[in-house]
Amino acid sequence: MTWDQMQELMWPATWETLGMVGIAGLASLAIGLPVGLLLVLTDKDGLLQNLAVSRVLGAVVNLGRSIPFVILMVALLPVTRAVAGTTLGWQAASVPLAIGAIPFYARLVETSVREVDGGLVEALKSMGASTGTIVRKTLLPEALPSLVASATTTVIALIGYSAMAGTVGGGGLGNLAITYGYLRFETAFMWVIVAELVVIVTAIQLLGDFAARRLSHRGDYRSPLSFFRSAAAKPKDTEEDLLSSH
Amino acid sequence: MITTKGLTKVYRSQDREVRALDDVDLHVRQGEVFGVVGTSGAGKSTLIRCVNLLERPTSGTVTVDGVDLTALSGSEQRAGRDLRAARQRIGMVFQHFNLLSSRTVQQNVELPLEITGLDRRERRRRAAELLDLVGLGDKARSYPAQLSGGQKQRVGIARALAGDPKVLLSDEATSALDPETTRSILKLLRELNQQLGLTILLITHEMDVIKSVCDSAALMRGGRVVESGQLTDLLADGHSRIARDLFPLGDLGARTATPEEGERTVLEITFQGDAPAQPFVSQLARTYQIDINILGAAVETIAGRLVGRMRVELPGSHTDNVVPIGYLRQQGLQVDVLDPSNGAAA
Numbered sequence: 001m002t003w004d005q006m007q008e009l010m011w012p013a014t015w016e017t018l019g020m021v022g023i024a025g026l027a028s029l030a031i032g033l034p035v036g037l038l039l040v041l042t043d044k045d046g047l048l049q050n051l052a053v054s055r056v057l058g059a060v061v062n063l064g065r066s067i068p069f070v071i072l073m074v075a076l077l078p079v080t081r082a083v084a085g086t087t088l089g090w091q092a093a094s095v096p097l098a099i100g101a102i103p104f105y106a107r108l109v110e111t112s113v114r115e116v117d118g119g120l121v122e123a124l125k126s127m128g129a130s131t132g133t134i135v136r137k138t139l140l141p142e143a144l145p146s147l148v149a150s151a152t153t154t155v156i157a158l159i160g161y162s163a164m165a166g167t168v169g170g171g172g173l174g175n176l177a178i179t180y181g182y183l184r185f186e187t188a189f190m191w192v193i194v195a196e197l198v199v200i201v202t203a204i205q206l207l208g209d210f211a212a213r214r215l216s217h218r219g220d221y222r223s224p225l226s227f228f229r230s231a232a233a234k235p236k237d238t239e240e241d242l243l244s245s246h
Numbered sequence: 247m248i249t250t251k252g253l254t255k256v257y258r259s260q261d262r263e264v265r266a267l268d269d270v271d272l273h274v275r276q277g278e279v280f281g282v283v284g285t286s287g288a289g290k291s292t293l294i295r296c297v298n299l300l301e302r303p304t305s306g307t308v309t310v311d312g313v314d315l316t317a318l319s320g321s322e323q324r325a326g327r328d329l330r331a332a333r334q335r336i337g338m339v340f341q342h343f344n345l346l347s348s349r350t351v352q353q354n355v356e357l358p359l360e361i362t363g364l365d366r367r368e369r370r371r372r373a374a375e376l377l378d379l380v381g382l383g384d385k386a387r388s389y390p391a392q393l394s395g396g397q398k399q400r401v402g403i404a405r406a407l408a409g410d411p412k413v414l415l416s417d418e419a420t421s422a423l424d425p426e427t428t429r430s431i432l433k434l435l436r437e438l439n440q441q442l443g444l445t446i447l448l449i450t451h452e453m454d455v456i457k458s459v460c461d462s463a464a465l466m467r468g469g470r471v472v473e474s475g476q477l478t479d480l481l482a483d484g485h486s487r488i489a490r491d492l493f494p495l496g497d498l499g500a501r502t503a504t505p506e507e508g509e510r511t512v513l514e515i516t517f518q519g520d521a522p523a524q525p526f527v528s529q530l531a532r533t534y535q536i537d538i539n540i541l542g543a544a545v546e547t548i549a550g551r552l553v554g555r556m557r558v559e560l561p562g563s564h565t566d567n568v569v570p571i572g573y574l575r576q577q578g579l580q581v582d583v584l585d586p587s588n589g590a591a592a
Binding site: 049124130137216217218 | 298300323324325329330331332333334336338340342344346347348349357358360361362389390391409415
């Protein structure tokens, strides 16, 4: 297989992968964020304490989290057909991807929001803020760097899932690696695709880290990849440095 | 300005019941700095959080500026509209500052004004004004992570004042700060109290805080207020535990007299205001021809007044010294005769 032949197959598949990851990512952001927030708010001693809602929501999220994605994909075929009109192609694959990623992101959102210092909520209450104001002006802005980092993790997990979707007619890079690399013994092509996935995942991680760092004014945000950069990184500013430079 | 009546807070967990506040009556007058002091677990934190209903008391009432807050609707987690409006007129500062790390100093100060719905330009103006007031005009664009502890607390104070409150609640505001920074923050609170006529209710575990800024104080133990009043009155009361803690003379006078010395009488003399100007010790010695042994003494400025306490030893029993003691009392001094066996006021 020549490089030209590989390229001809790779680029459309890349777009398919990015397409389904993008759609599923947006959907999990749009639904996972409010669900995660509700998990915190309705919990015991939460601002909107409602144990019935909290338990039902928690159970649904756990259910979604515990079904292996391959099985979820097959189990959801009727849903996929109803939503996308077909069970083949990357558009169809977006449906189980989104449904699999929503509870994943919701749990991460829950953790991020719980990490916001309870003292801040108390401070807002003491100012006479309503629950909506507390969510808008404290919980979400303070959790933002962590929410962005969680979104990065979710998108990268989605890329992994999307390869699985590829094996059952979902298209994308996963499909290509299996049909050519594995079934046709084009081992070189498979490694090229693996290399491309590594590049995509690394790029998304770096982008996500960069965004999270820019959004964090706390001065203590450490990205999971900082380990690789620590040799090149400049020494962390001490408090004195920051004080004198401002 | 702040009145609590029969305030009781009981925490229940399964089979245990903890009475964090037990029938607390407190009265904070307008324009004064009132300190509640006690060890941790005495209930002072619960008390201050009950004042703006961050915690709902199990029973009793809280009245702030004429409004009975306990009558306003809302649960501990969600306050009703009227309670939220009332809270906007009560500022609060916290031990750990509780500033939003995602906002600049200026945006932190603007936060309460956003809640009250002030327009952007007014918010900016007011925030700048407040930051100047607390001496941080040049830090408006910094983030809290770039400030020192003392600076963070100044931002916390500016933020608490943004809504132009009549009452400021201070929850251990200086407990996370070093002694020097503590002094500067207390000085700021005192200035705000005097310049703005702000009524301040603070809780602390440090007697020094009471000593340096408070007009009145209450001592809490096991959820109860065991003593409260104006510092000048408490100091004039020989039995006041607060006064004793403000002025620890230690066990200096508790020594037992040797048999050769015969019987001794130990007095504790407290003087306020102008009294120390008189050389009463030497006058006493000259008038009655007695040898006075000074065991210990301390002079402090409390609530803006000079206050001193001295422990002296006179030869002879209490009955032998009735006349000199009478003389000292005539000079406007407060004299307590200590029981020599335990050093406590008899």
